[in-house]
Amino acid sequence: MIKNTDWRSSIKALTILGIIILLFLSGQSLVQGADETNNLVKQVIIVKNEKGEAIDQAVFSIINDKNEIIETCRSDEMGRAEIKNTSEGLYLLKQIKTIDGYECIERKLEINNKNPTVEILIINQLKLDKSAQESDSERVQNKAEFETDAVLLDDSLDSRIKTDENLVNADQKPAEKTTEILAAALAVDDIKVKVTQVAENKTQFIVSTIGCAGKTGISQVLFPTWTARNAQDDLHWYQGIREKNGEYSITIDSKDHGFETGTYQIHTYIHGQQGEVLKVIGSKYDLAESKPVISATDVKNNCFKVSISGLSNRYGVSDVVVPTWTQINGHDDLRWEKATYVGNDTWEAVINIADYKQSYDTFISHVYVTDKNGQQKYLGATTKISDNPFIKDPLKVAAHQQENDGSKFVISTQNCSKKPGIKRVDFAVWTKRDGQDEIKWYQGEIGANGEYQTSVDIENHGFETGPFSIHTYLRDNSGEVITISGSSFTMPKLNPTIEYDKAVLNNTFKIRIRNVGSENGVTAIMMPTWSRSNGQDDLRWEPATYIGNHTWEANINLRNYNIIVDAFISHAYLVDKNGKMVFVKDSSKTILQNTATVYGFYNYPLDKNYKPNPSDPTDWFGPRWGDIHEGVDIPAPYYASCYAVGNGIVEKAGFFMGYGRYVRIRTTDRYGESVSFFYGHLQEINVGVGQSVSKGQKIGSVGGSGYNAQRTYIDNAYGPHLHFGAIANADDACVDPEIWIDFHNPYSNAN
CATH class of the missing domain: 2.60.40.10 (Immunoglobulins)
Structure with missing residues (x-):
């Protein structure tokens, strides 16, 4: 059995213990509350340079009237420094660190916990040079005090700051404001800012000053702007534009702020002529959100x-x-x-x-x-x-003969331009002879006018003329046919032409016939040819070969005919797809020069005692070492004179290909045909391009110039000799110069 006294003693002990625990917990709460109160931000300082750029790692001390440092704070990358541990009262705010080249400031500071936290903007100016500071120190002090006072964002703060001479030492006491600075302060005191919506663009609004007009002390106005969301992550500094009315304004577009709507914070910085900030005005604007x-x-x-x-x-x-x-x-x-x-x-x-x-x-x-x-x-x-537009407007197609080539015709659509859904256009084309035995498919190409077209060559249809059938297929993105159109075109009868080469080379001339066709096509071309003298006693049926571009060519070798110097008559016959031979056209060519040859018109190019080795085939024109030797080699000593073989104009004079020093002269032979003669491997050149030369005139001297193994020009690439060649200008090809000049017997040439 428990005694009453023991029970009462236990209750008393437990009660005392509970009171002690409650007192301890209350004390902990009070301490925690005090700590939280002490950690509240009581004042915010924003520090920037004169350009409005944030200053990082600026250090400020808060000093009481006993010259004791109560608290020190440091700015972050946004230029923001927070005062947390200073109680209410008046203090001296002393900046002890800023960026190089800038001045620290001092100013009065009031901490008042009853009012919301106020941001104080501090502007650090560039340091003046030493002589300027010594000569005008009072003006600098006044200017610094005025600037820091003028940039307070909350105008009511000025009324709460009380003058207390004990806050600063005698050597730190600011000088009185000069009349000039006071006048400047009064000049900007009435400036205000208004914000208006741009009527025609809902993402833009205009920020403009009121009261800047007529004030000559303003150098520029800046409008730093950001949205209230996410602090200042979209901060932009806008340069105000001075309007004709003297006010400054800027148009702000939400696209420069990530297309955000809602509240925009706008600060307006009024700068003086020395770059100082005369006034800062804070304002807001709510940009409305639209319905998409x-x-x-x-x-x-x-x-x-x-x-x-x-x-x-x-x-x-x-x-x-x-x-x-x-x-x-x-x-x-x-x-x-x-x-x-x-x-x-x-x-x-x-x-x-x-x-x-x-x-x-x-x-x-x-x-x-x-x-x-x-x-x-x-x-x-x-x-x-997207509807098929060809249901209401059926496809139209037209065709016409090609202007620059009568063997072709062009097919084109007429109403595809600007119509959607066309992926590809195909044209099926065939002649009406023998069904679709030569049907061809052509893919249309879109032109600048938006229409599709293709060019049809009768070569692809056996050179048939006459009626052609055309089917046009329009296909969509999946390859399905959108619409089909049937049309036709009649290819007119062609007008063939015959032409010859001017030059007769190695007793052979070429004859060509162009633009041949018939309703039954063309399978072959024959050229019966004979010399005019003695009728058709030497008639030969020369076959022509198709060489492309609607052209057939036949080679007429004069050695196969009885007379070489004569008029040669040629008729052209086509063989159609039915095997029938049809006359097409006739022509003739007069041969004036017997290429057997008649010498004596041109001079010899060297002294006549120099001539090629008749027993060495490599000296002469023709095949050599797996290639063609395009001329005649005449051995002669260095500096032997070389002469113009006829009257002419110098076309080339200088180093040329593997010929080393090279001269080429254009002349006209006795029959009026043009031929150029060239001289290679010269040691020296005595004429220039464009110069007229006469038969027998010295044009250079014999040498051995040409390429070495490294393809560099040297003077002794070969033994001394003249490489003499000829070019028939009709073909621009090298031919045997002995057609005009006798190298076997130099004395048979002109003197």
Whole structure:
């Protein structure tokens, strides 16, 4: 059994213990509350340079009237320094550190916990040079005090700061403001700021001053602006533009602030002529949020646009995408199209119908917006119906003979321009003879006028003329035929032409016939040819070879005929697809020069005692070492004189290819034919390009110039000799110069 006295003693002990615990917990709460109170931000300092740029790592001391440092604070990268541990009262704010080249400041400071935290803007100015400081120290002190007083964002703070001479030492006491500074302060005191919405653009508003007009002491006005969301992550410093009325303004667009709506913070910095800040004015503007509107434009040039307006919102816009697909077969052609900002709170995505499987269908477009936080949100949708325009406007096709080539005709569409959904145009073409035995498919190419066309060459149809059938197929993105059009074109009878080479080379001339065709086609061309003398006693049927570009060519070798110097008559016959021979055209060529040869018109190019070795075939024109030796080599000593073989004009004079020093002279032979003679491996050149030379005139001297193994020009690449060649200008090809000059018997040439 427990005694009553023991029970009462236990109760008393427990009560005392409970009271002790409660007192301990209360003390802990009071201490914690005191700590939290002490950690509250009581004052914020914003420190910047004269350009409005934040100053990092600036250090400030808060000093009481006993010259004791109560607290020290440091600015961050935003120029923000916080005072937390200083109690209410008047203090001296002394800056002890800033960036190099700038001055620290001192000013009065009042801490008042009853009012909301006030931001104090401190501007650090560039240091003046030492002589200027010594000569005008009082003005600098006045200016510094005025600037720091003028930039307070809360005008009511000035009334709460009481003058206390005990806050500073005698050597720290600011000088009195001069009359000039006071006048400047009064000059900017009435300046205000207004903000207005741009009527025609809902993403823009105008910030402008009121009261700057007529004030000559203002050098510039800056408008730092940012949205209230996420501190100053979108801070922009705008340079005010001075208008004709003397006020400063700037147009601010939400696109420069991530397309954010809501509250915009605007500070207006009024700068004096020395760069000092005369006044800072704080203001706000609420940019309204619009309701988004999604629409689709008409189809133009095979494209339509999805337009989205009114996207700006309080979270901003970082990206807009428009996933789009055609209705048939679900999402099998889904494409995520990116929208582009085009101004006035509007984005556009271009939808190219050619990128989708269906040309004519309902196009479905959804709109997704990604904000500045990276969150993507579905906004809405729109549709666009693309109809086949050829149902109401049937396809039209035309054809005409090609102007610069009568063997071709051009097929073109007439009403495809600006119509959507056309992926490809094919033209099936054939002649009406023997069904579709030579049908060809041509793919149309779109021209600058938006129409599709192709060129048809009768070479692809056996050189047939007459009626052609044309079927035109328009295909959509999936390859399906949109529409078909049937048409025809009659290729007119061609007008063939015959031409010859001017030069007769090695007893052979060439005859060519162009633009041959017939309704039954062409399988071959024959050229019966004979010399005019004695009738057709030497008639030969010369076959022509097709060499392309609607041209056939036959080689007429004069050695096969009875007379070489005569008029040669040629008739052209075509052989059609039925094997029938049809006369086409006739022509003739007169041969004036017997290439057997008649010498004596041209001089010999050297002294006549120098001549090629008749027993060495490598000295002469023709095959040599797997190639063609394009001239005659005449051995002669260095500096032996070389002469012009005829009257002419110098075409080339200088180093040329492997010939070393080289001269080429254009002449005219006794029959009026043009021929150029050239001299290679010369030791020296005595004429220039464009110079007229006479038969027998010295043009250079014999040498051995040419390439060495490294393809560098040297004077002794070969033994001394003259390489003499000829070029027939009709073919621009080297030919045997012995057609004109006798190298076997130099004395048979002209003296």
